[in-house]
Structure formats: C-alpha cells, structure tokens
Amino acid sequence: MGNQQCCVVVLISGNGNNLQALIDASSHFGYTISHVISNNPGAFGLERAKRCGISSSVLNHRDFGTRGDFDSALQQAIENQGPDLVVLAGFMRILGPEIVKNFSGRMLNIHPSLLPKYPGINTHQRVLDSGDHEHGATVHFVTEALDGGPSIAQGRISINANETAQELSARVLVREQQLYPTVVSWFASGRLYLQRGQAVMDGAKLPREGLQINL
Numbered sequence: 001m002g003n004q005q006c007c008v009v010v011l012i013s014g015n016g017n018n019l020q021a022l023i024d025a026s027s028h029f030g031y032t033i034s035h036v037i038s039n040n041p042g043a044f045g046l047e048r049a050k051r052c053g054i055s056s057s058v059l060n061h062r063d064f065g066t067r068g069d070f071d072s073a074l075q076q077a078i079e080n081q082g083p084d085l086v087v088l089a090g091f092m093r094i095l096g097p098e099i100v101k102n103f104s105g106r107m108l109n110i111h112p113s114l115l116p117k118y119p120g121i122n123t124h125q126r127v128l129d130s131g132d133h134e135h136g137a138t139v140h141f142v143t144e145a146l147d148g149g150p151s152i153a154q155g156r157i158s159i160n161a162n163e164t165a166q167e168l169s170a171r172v173l174v175r176e177q178q179l180y181p182t183v184v185s186w187f188a189s190g191r192l193y194l195q196r197g198q199a200v201m202d203g204a205k206l207p208r209e210g211l212q213i214n215l
C-alpha cells in the first residue's frame with residue numbers, strides 16, 4: 001500500500017446498501033474504491049457505482065460451468081485491479097478455498113448477525129424465532145469457513161418487542177453502514193491486519209467476537 005491510498009475492490013450481488021455507505025465514507029476514511037464487481041447483472045449496486053464514477057464489471061456465475069471456473073475468473077478480475085483489499089458487500093456467492101487463500105488477510109465480509117451465532121442466511125427471522133434480545137452485524141476476515149473467519153468488529157442492537165424481520169433488518173443495516181467503513185479505514189491505515197489466523201488491531205489480538213462498537 002505504501003503512501004498510496006488503500007485501493008479497494010468491492011464485490012456485490014444486490015442492492016448495494018453497504019457499497020453506498022463505503023463509497024460515501026471513502027473520501028474521509030482513507031481508502032479509494034477503484035472497482036466494483038457483481039455476479040448479478042441486474043444488481044442495483046452497479047447503478048450506484050456508475051453514478052459515483054466507479055468502474056464496474058459483471059461476472060455472471062451462470063456463465064461458468066463450475067464454481068471453480070467462476071472463482072478463478074473472479075480471482076483474475078480482482079487481481080487485474082491490483083487491490084490492497086477486497087470487500088464483500090452483500091455478495092451472495094460462497095467462495096472456494098483457492099480464491100479465499102489467495103486473498104487471505106485482505107478480504108473482508110459483513111454478516112447480519114452477532115457471529116458466531118447465526119451463520120448463513122435468514123438471520124433476522126432466525127433471531128426473532130429464537131427469542132434473542134439482541135442482534136447486530138459482524139465484520140470479519142474471510143477464510144474458508146463460511147461466515148466463520150476471525151471477527152473484527154460487531155455493531156449490536158437490542159430487539160424491540162413485536163418487531164418484524166423486515167424492521168429488524170432495516171435497523172441492522174443502519175449499523176452495517178456505520179461499521180463497515182470504519183473497519184475498512186482501520187485496515188487502510190495499517191492498524192488492522194490478519195496475523196497467523198488472528199485479527200490484530202494496533203498490535204493486540206482481538207477478542208473472538210471482535211471489538212464491540214456502539215457507533
């Protein structure tokens with residue numbers, strides 16, 4: 001990275017709410033989003049990138065015979081941009097071990113739950129069904145374990161009585177949009193890195209659930 005701004009490539013599949021938050025924060029958070037890649041040609045996030053003058057490309061997973069073929073094409077497309085960091089933002093493909101290993105320590109994901117609770121999908125409804133009193137989002141380094149990489153930070157909210165999964169999801173999203181740019185700025189400034197499989201911040205190993213952030 002040197003004295004250049006941290007160059008970030010963002011991977012999306014859908015609306016791009018997290019992408020928008022990352023774009024909006026980039027100028028004063030010390031990183032530059034150089035390119036956006038979507039596996040979904042119809043992702044509204046592509047429109048967001050266009051409106052902000054950020055280049056984008058589509059790598060439609062349906063055009064590839066196997067997951068491995070898609071992953072290697074994706075790896076090449078990312079490497080072509082020469083990023084310091086790859087950020088998954090609503091990217092709904094499970095990445096295989098090769099590409100994950102290739103970007104080990106420079107690939108982040110945000111997951112809408114307080115990991116290690118509720119990996120996978122439909123987290124908001126599952127949290128409500130379980131009767132938990134709190135919920136939130138987790139930013140973590142991506143490893144081969146799905147939603148299982150070392151946690152970096154969590155944004156936590158308490159669940160309101162009788163709220164629906166839709167309402168809960170919207171409130172978690174607000175937390176995500178605050179959390180993700182903050183974590184990316186820590187990586188961009190060199191404060192945050194992955195060392196021997198552990199998330200390290202300012203030289204100290206982070207707790208298993210990551211830093212608890214009440215933004």
Ligand code: GRF
Nearest residue numbers: 014015016017018090110112
């Ligand atoms: C968000 O809930 C995020 O936690 C998850 O994907 C969902 C949609 O993201 N990773 P976006 O609106 O496409 O940014």
